[in-house]
Amino acid sequence: PAESSAKGGRVFAAPSARRLARELGVDIATVEGSGPSGRVTDADVRQAAEAGEAGGETAE
Amino acid sequence: MVVGDISTGTEVLVIGAGPGGYVAAIRAAQKGLDTTLVEKDAYGGTCLNHGCIPSKAYITGANLAYDAGNAEEMGIHADPAVDMAAMREWKDGVVDQLTGGVEKLCKANGVNLVKGTASFKDESSVRVAHGGEGQGSETIEFEHCIIATGSRPMQIPGFEFADDEVLSSRDALGLEYVPNRLVVVGAGYIGMELSTVFAKLGADVTVVEMLDDVLPGYEDDVARVVKKRAESLGIDFHFGEGASGWEDNGDAITVTTETEDGEESSYVADDVLVAVGRSPVTDTLGLENAGLETDERGFIETDEQARTAVEGIFAVGDVAGEPMLAHKGSTEGIVAAEVIAGEPAALDYQAIPAAVFTDPEIGTVGMTEAEAEEMGFTPVVGQFPFNASGRAMTTGHTDGFVRIVADEESGFVLGGQIVGPEASELVAEVALAIEMGATLEDLAATVHTHPTLAESVMEAAENAMGQAIHTLNR
Amino acid sequence: MVVGDISTGTEVLVIGAGPGGYVAAIRAAQKGLDTTLVEKDAYGGTCLNHGCIPSKAYITGANLAYDAGNAEEMGIHADPAVDMAAMREWKDGVVDQLTGGVEKLCKANGVNLVKGTASFKDESSVRVAHGGEGQGSETIEFEHCIIATGSRPMQIPGFEFADDEVLSSRDALGLEYVPNRLVVVGAGYIGMELSTVFAKLGADVTVVEMLDDVLPGYEDDVARVVKKRAESLGIDFHFGEGASGWEDNGDAITVTTETEDGEESSYVADDVLVAVGRSPVTDTLGLENAGLETDERGFIETDEQARTAVEGIFAVGDVAGEPMLAHKGSTEGIVAAEVIAGEPAALDYQAIPAAVFTDPEIGTVGMTEAEAEEMGFTPVVGQFPFNASGRAMTTGHTDGFVRIVADEESGFVLGGQIVGPEASELVAEVALAIEMGATLEDLAATVHTHPTLAESVMEAAENAMGQAIHTLNR
Ligand SMILES: Cc1cc2nc3c(=O)[nH]c(=O)nc-3n(C[C@H](O)[C@H](O)[C@H](O)COP(=O)(O)OP(=O)(O)OC[C@H]3O[C@@H](n4cnc5c(N)ncnc54)[C@H](O)[C@@H]3O)c2cc1C
């Protein structure tokens, strides 16, 4: 599992992206953000979900 | 009318119809769950009946009367007379309309309403005692329960709310007169809001506080703005003094205080308002029957889904811990309901804003500079004083400032502290910025209407970036 | 003091020190550019001296006096007397402080200030005539020029602002008395703001408008809230009538109007305020010497970088076209300065918010439902009425609503229309939502402080999602 990219427990992502992560079973703290200053976008979350599935990782 | 102990069942049982409970019940019903809401007293809980709403109503009234009576500089000459009984009636009307609205919304969403006091029989049922003679009780079995029984004002030794002269915040919000002299014990937000109201309505207010400043929990420079203004309204502060007792002198009362070193002082007054904090209502619920425990302060511990340690039982609002704020409770209520409905909901907000409706108001959200440092950020801070805001000047209220705290490296907005006019409203934009992962640049590049107080948020962000227009940059 | 025509040079020359020009000059200087700002009159331009600021000051005064005099329901009895000369003095004090501040900020940032009237000699120099006898003129050569000469009130045939009884908005904001009877020609935002002020201060106000509603450009249901309130303040509206002339009757004046069909009406008054729009100040600048042209309304066309058709010359603010709003001008000013400094700046905002400071206020940003449809979106709309807001009820101001327009498919927030208390402030959060690409869910999931008006924004978003708590969902 990737190292948490969240500093001080903060994840920089919109509430909708955070909810999407929960829906897809992705730990958003481990997602690399492609938005401004590393903000995590919906697309990042979806990509992480697909990568997770492809890699056979089971989402929590 | 139900007499005797009959038994019914429900998918979701919510105990308490304050902003935690009624919101949870409405959302649960919206999600198609069979939902029952038990309330022993009035819909809307503390907030609508004895807290947020009545206090804010009086604050409006007191501000209007005070401002109009002190606007010679603007060319307005008035000497407003306040009829406290009538102001109370207006306040009651507002409360009634809102609590009636809550009841209607519950019904319209299909929530079953039960009047009575609930206590746990075991981890899947409660007994509801219908108040009043011959009204009996009923047992309600539940699949899921949301505890939202709120909080009550703390008493201190020697001061019983049962006595006429000793006022809880609830009593103070029900007065039909303005006391000539009022001693307020506690300079937290409730004490400060009510002190300001009564001072503006003409009372001589003395505030006694054990700690050494007003509004503990707020930064010094934020609290100072409110304290200075309170002093200019004639409020007399005594810090480092704990209220130790009072006695009735017939015409008046004398409140005695003591410092840590045992030094005594006494203050003559008509009434004494005790506003030293609130404790969760968890001792009258039979929690032990459900296998639930509380921490030493009486709070029920919950997780990110508002779940307690007992399967199927949730707790939201003031019983679930600090901050004891209405919107925190409502947020938890929504999450609890959605979790029960099987949705991937969680308390994953980045920040809960908080407001104090003093003069001026305070609105804060997210991290202070010190907190940001503690969390491992290198904070950059920008500030804008309201006395440089055109809009503030045109309202005649220029005390205070907006401060924005951000992460230097990424520019992400981490927090905001606002003290000044409409601070409670202005903080909403900062809260959205924090939730969205907005940067200082995002705040600065969002066009803000002129002339508004909200421009100050943009200016503070620009100041943090070293490119403010209307202040000199650091 | 400069006498005779001497010649100096500057990297950036800004003409006009309104919110477009002074902001441009400060930002240019901050970027290290040698910057000169020429102003013929007062720092701060129309906005600070005769527009935004003075009007908002009077609105505060009028609201306070009116509200205090009409608060029996709250238990407040007052009969405020307004000394208009003193209110004007207070307003002047606010203006002086702000314009003095602008001058200081310019100097502190290193802007060279020149007093005088500029006109183009050619595409790289202006002549600045110093007003007053013997003050001569100078030529300033520039590498870049930013034109920010603003706008002036339009006159209509038969009504000369030179006449005492015919008031421009500027004249109205300088009155030392409240006219007993005032005819206002034009129900745009300036006409409506000032009508409301004078009506609240006791004038009998008649509004004459050629079109068939108040506030053209705003949606019907938004304008209706303001119109209804204005009518309840006693303002008398006459639509479909154009002012055709007036005559002096000694003690009073008679204003004559005409419908399209030639039907005449007349209204007796003390003064007539003409507020039918503003035209750009582009006819007194010698634009042709620089090779610049204007469109048929007098505006200078500019691109995304605020550039005109002539290399090195920029135009910002009211001269650069609609919306003629201070913050639009400031935004353009910043972009022009940054572009000159070689930065990749552009006018790439998604939306410019606008406010009307009537009773209640209007705040709008982004697309209306109809506009969203036109742009090819399938809009979903949510609404929350202020009469369901606890905070609004406690302020005694419950007219109006918040509407949020979003794209159904993506949930992206596209616009917001707010009419109600503090609408000018509340719109800031919606503007940030639009700029950030926030969705309805983002607005709904951001915790909003209770009790605030800003909760209504969240509620409107929830309503659009079909999951509002405090209104019934569609
Ligand atoms: C003076 C004052 C001003 C305040 N101002 C603000 C403010 O401006 N903003 C803000 O956010 N917060 C404010 N608060 C705090 C706010 O009121 C609380 O945080 C909020 O009410 C908590 O909501 P709740 O649903 O947890 O509990 P409550 O609102 O306390 O509601 C609990 C409900 O449960 C019922 N109940 C209790 N036990 C039982 C039982 N056994 N069976 C059935 N029913 C039961 C009670 O009758 C009550 O109706 C203020 C509080 C006070 C006192």
Ligand SMILES: Cc1cc2nc3c(=O)[nH]c(=O)nc-3n(C[C@H](O)[C@H](O)[C@H](O)COP(=O)(O)OP(=O)(O)OC[C@H]3O[C@@H](n4cnc5c(N)ncnc54)[C@H](O)[C@@H]3O)c2cc1C
């Ligand atoms: C009553 C009223 C209320 C308003 N309320 C609002 C409001 O609430 N919000 C809002 O956003 N907008 C409001 N406006 C509009 C706002 O005032 C304008 O949009 C804004 O002032 C435009 O800024 P500007 O810099 O383009 O021009 P201006 O502010 O008009 O400034 C132009 C400056 O250029 C100077 N100048 C002109 N020609 C020359 C020359 N040849 N040489 C040297 N100097 C010159 C002028 O003296 C002036 O100082 C209001 C306007 C009015 C009249």
